[in-house]
Amino acid sequence: MKETLIRKIKDVSLTDPILIEGLPGVGHVGKLVADHMVEALKADKIIEIYSPHFPPKVLVRNNGTIKQVRNEIYAYKGKENEPDLLLLIGDYQSATNEGHYELTGVFLDIAEQYGVKRIFALGGYGTGQFVDKPTVIGAVNRLELVEEMKQCGVTFHENEPGGGIIGASGLLLGLGGLRGIDAICLMGVTSGYIVDPKTAQEVLRVLSKSLMIDVEMQALEERAKEMEKIIGKLQEMEKAQAPYEVTNDDDLRYIG
């Protein structure tokens, strides 16, 4: 397996779907929101993406079976006036720079096949300090989107985040723009120390408003606790096995 593999699970027909990306990243905010949406909306898995740019590993489930690390795309057929959605979630992002470019290209190819005209990239913005009242800051790839997003409660700060936006979220905006697809990055302001359900709720609130889809929110808190536990265990195990590891720790550290 030298190439990224796109495995179609199910055929669906969607109308102008909006792509929501919630891969692992800063403070686990994007992953938390998107994983939750997949479940709350009962979205259907339609595509699995495997890639040599992901860490070379499988995860072990509670029942003893394994799961090859991957990214997945789920489809949601909007009810009544709701728009159709594609939800991109996964265990990891690319472990290499080049892989981010390749995989984002793959995501955008799929988006174009389904006629996607708008992308929301969800993430966190780590401040290093605990946040009392979580807010959502934004970045967009077309100026007109700033005003629209402000209407939904998104804040824009001059030249922030100062370090730019790294990984799939950033490239979906950058490379998406080169293909003429509107893209908006929603970053929940978070300490970065914990999996932060309050910040995730705020991101979901903004997103729901823009999508005009109501998503139940109470399960978010529990999901955050569970995710925190899994990440803690993952890190602990990686530390324990570090001296014997086959591969470079840097390439393998958990992102989510």
Place this chain on the structure above:
Amino acid sequence: MKETLIRKIKDVSLTDPILIEGLPGVGHVGKLVADHMVEALKADKIIEIYSPHFPPKVLVRNNGTIKQVRNEIYAYKGKENEPDLLLLIGDYQSATNEGHYELTGVFLDIAEQYGVKRIFALGGYGTGQFVDKPTVIGAVNRLELVEEMKQCGVTFHENEPGGGIIGASGLLLGLGGLRGIDAICLMGVTSGYIVDPKTAQEVLRVLSKSLMIDVEMQALEERAKEMEKIIGKLQEMEKAQAPYEVTNDDDLRYIG
């Protein structure tokens, strides 16, 4: 040499062989068991695999000749009711993430050519503590295999190993599953500090039971001591030569 090179040494005809993977890994358990099986069963070398993903080096034998680092596949024709086996062993695993994916793809291509329908991936599970009574924990790529393996003495722990299974062992389960091949990972619980013959014996006991092949076990202890010596020397030399090394230490550290 830009591509992985598969060098056929010998033609054999096998019936539904089972593939046993014992490449270097945590606590050297898998390598110890598989190297031992190759010798105890007098298996025939049929394939050598060379790859730019292995460290760029040769090993030096006692007689002054060298050995290009590689992976090897041995064949064993089962006697009477025994199944046929393919045994995958080697000096190193891939030194890169992408290489793990590519090489596992190569292993699975070969497995499919020989009609392999089941894979055992052998490894260790390092706890960081010395283990009194070694056990074998398992992970599988099809739920029905859990019960079968429990019958052979394998333990399954909820969501363990928490850090997932990394390298060829993990990918043989993950990518093997995508090709519809059953695969089982047997991990001997070990401290990880030494080459652990007791744990290796336990893995071999479980494996023998499942394969219904008797393998002599006494030589395991001596082989463990010898392997410990070689690894010690290798690490010592690498440390001594580190300041002058041509290549990145991380990429070259011994795995086995």
Place this chain on the structure above:
Amino acid sequence: MKETLIRKIKDVSLTDPILIEGLPGVGHVGKLVADHMVEALKADKIIEIYSPHFPPKVLVRNNGTIKQVRNEIYAYKGKENEPDLLLLIGDYQSATNEGHYELTGVFLDIAEQYGVKRIFALGGYGTGQFVDKPTVIGAVNRLELVEEMKQCGVTFHENEPGGGIIGASGLLLGLGGLRGIDAICLMGVTSGYIVDPKTAQEVLRVLSKSLMIDVEMQALEERAKEMEKIIGKLQEMEKAQAPYEVTNDDDLRYIG
């Protein structure tokens, strides 16, 4: 996106243009000078270059829109006796060794298409000490150029810089020479601790003399201050987000 992408923005017709490279590098000297020239000469952007060898990120502008990191080529039609120019600037250089070779190949392909016969590669030479009277040291890819550059105020030191010239500047001389294109590296001697407008002025003075183009210099100081601020912010943010980053810090550190 697996390959470097050359995006033509505008068609221009130039006569024997001289290529000026000012990508990020030691002390930000080259970037400072070239960015300034683009603005002061009101040069036209004709080409954007995107590559998987750049960090996988977008920068965020003051107005909330993003910019996919890239390299850019601007064209300047010389007035009267002035030569035509191509100016190569950008946010980053390649994040990988191989990428430097590939991208320099791309730059030289473009240079050849426009009939470039001479290249100036601008950079800094960090001494680790604050410099009272900035000077410009040179290196060339054809011996006859040494004398010519001395006439413009360039100093040549025996075997200096002793560590060679790394990145695009070096390779433009080396690989450019293999294609028969004259190339000169102008290195402003600088402490390396700050974005150094005095050193940049000296490089610009030498370059202006050789090109026989007058470039206004006063804005350089202000531009240096602004660049210093942006870099400071970038570094601060990268540090703050480091534990949660998706990608390897080494690959992402700002060069400019």
Place this chain on the structure above:
Amino acid sequence: MKETLIRKIKDVSLTDPILIEGLPGVGHVGKLVADHMVEALKADKIIEIYSPHFPPKVLVRNNGTIKQVRNEIYAYKGKENEPDLLLLIGDYQSATNEGHYELTGVFLDIAEQYGVKRIFALGGYGTGQFVDKPTVIGAVNRLELVEEMKQCGVTFHENEPGGGIIGASGLLLGLGGLRGIDAICLMGVTSGYIVDPKTAQEVLRVLSKSLMIDVEMQALEERAKEMEKIIGKLQEMEKAQAPYEVTNDDDLRYIG
């Protein structure tokens, strides 16, 4: 430039030439001997090899001109009963694992084109202690060569070097063997702390005896001193520029 580039400088016709490799490596022993032989034998440069696997840099000569880092092959037509030689020297070895495999493949392709049937790979064997009476230890890729080399004064130690032989020297033996070419590695035992002319003389003595070519030796000492100076300067500069470097230090450190 995405691929390794072989640039033919001169056509020569040789009879069964022996290939001598002396690229940078442990203690600079191989490079010292081979560089010296090129000069002492007045060999002709016939091939230059450029590669994206070398560090992305140029070196600066005393006269202000640059040299793109590369490997070079020189030819020597043997006088009377002397054999013809190909001498492989260079500024660096590959900076990546994969590059070692690719470049060694390139070297062997060239060797086969010239009908090479025997290779000497020259290197050092660092002990970390100053060596009173330098010796030369060997490794070979065909058992019969052990006895022959002992006749020339080469020592063979059981299983030594314990860490194997890394880089081009190792792979020339390993991959050369796969192509049926005899190859011998001569490693001068050295502290590894300095560029060691005494050890180099010993390697040259052994090699001269085997080749039956007399090579003048006195210039070796002076060459060692000069090389020591250049390396010191290179390291100093790299340290000074480290915080501003475009590329990863690990990938760029001088090998020679």
